Amino acid sequence: xxxxxxxxxxxxxxxxxxxxxxQLQETxxxxxxxxxxAVTMFLSDLVGRLSEExxxxxxxxxxxxxxxxxxxxxxxxLLEYGRNIYVAVFATQDLPVIRQRMSxxxxxxxxxxxxxxxxWQGDLRIFRPILPVMDxxxxxxxxxxxxxxxxxxxxxxxxxxxPLRPLFDAIDNKRSIEExxxxxxxxxxxVALGVQALADEGAVRLDRRVAIEQLVGT
Numbered sequence: 534x535x536x537x538x539x540x541x542x543x544x545x546x547x548x549x550x551x552x553x554x555x556q557l558q559e560t561x562x563x564x565x566x567x568x569x570x571a572v573t574m575f576l577s578d579l580v581g582r583l584s585e586e587x588x589x590x591x592x593x594x595x596x597x598x599x600x601x602x603x604x605x606x607x608x609x610x611l612l613e614y615g616r617n618i619y620v621a622v623f624a625t626q627d628l629p630v631i632r633q634r635m636s637x638x639x640x641x642x643x644x645x646x647x648x649x650x651x652x653w654q655g656d657l658r659i660f661r662p663i664l665p666v667m668d669x670x671x672x673x674x675x676x677x678x679x680x681x682x683x684x685x686x687x688x689x690x691x692x693x694x695x696p697l698r699p700l701f702d703a704i705d706n707k708r709s710i711e712e713x714x715x716x717x718x719x720x721x722x723x724v725a726l727g728v729q730a731l732a733d734e735g736a737v738r739l740d741r742r743v744a745i746e747q748l749v750g751t
Contacts, residue, residue, distance in 0.1 A: 536725060537631070537674040538608070538623040540667070542642065542660075544653055545617050551660055553667060602627055608726070615639040617650040624674070625729050634670040641666060681709050682728045682737045689736040700727045701736060 542551040603610035611622040613635035620635045642663055643650060649659055683706045693701055703717055714724040731737040 536625050536680075536729070537671055538625075538725070540623070540671055541621045542638070542667075543619050543621060544650075545619075548653075548655065550618060550653075550657065551664070551667065553671070611635065613639055615643045617653070618642060622671070625726065631674065638667060638670055680728075681707065681740045682713070682731065683740050684737055685735060689734065691734075693731070693734060693736060697727055697731055697734070697736075700724065701731055704731075704737060 538554070540551075540553045541549060544550050599612070599614055601612055603612075609624050609627050611624055611627055611631065613620045613622075613632065618639060620639055622631060622635060624631060642660075645663065646659065649656075682704050684701070684704050689701075700713070700717065703713055708716060710725050710728055711721060713728075714721040717724065728737065728739070732739060
């Protein structure tokens with residue numbers, strides 16, 4: 534199951550409009566979006582120059598040359614563009630259902646805030662009403678206490694990679710991903726990726742624990 538670590542809505546000039554972190558420690562939004570802006574500007578320029586020579590970069594996956602994904606092995610940075618904004622999602626997988634929700638968020642924001650986004654002056658308060666929409670779209674994929682790894686068997690059929698062994702041994706079929714991170718004194722993102730790797734090995738499955746706020750708020 535794909536999981537999302539963080540989401541950013543970024544203005545066309547690189548300023549952060551909205552940020553949502555689904556992990557224990559929040560990151561510095563401007564550092565992340567500054568990095569994304571630098572990468573996308575560089576690649577857009579590169580694609581433009583290559584297009585003049587009649588070449589294509591198939592890995593970018595778009596005719597307009599915009600970067601769609603930055604693939605860092607277990608972490609994918611997914612990008613979806615609108616007229617004045619783009620959405621960046623840090624996830625374990627690039628899935629159509631996540632892309633659809635990213636596109637829906639872009640469309641919703643640009644329809645609702647068409648006038649201010651044409652020449653945004655930096656007032657973040659105007660975007661607060663969109664936060665429940667953003668949360669409803671992406672909360673089901675968030676890394677959170679709702680996901681409990683369960684050992685498929687007491688001992689995997691094939692030997693596990695050594696770095697995954699301590700995590701597998703710590704799984705008691707009761708602790709959530711967040712609780713495992715606290716127990717092992719490891720970053721949540723590291724434990725979440727480890728659990729995903731264990732699931733890929735067929736050693737664990739992910740059970741979903743429905744939180745009270747889900748029953749009330751959705």
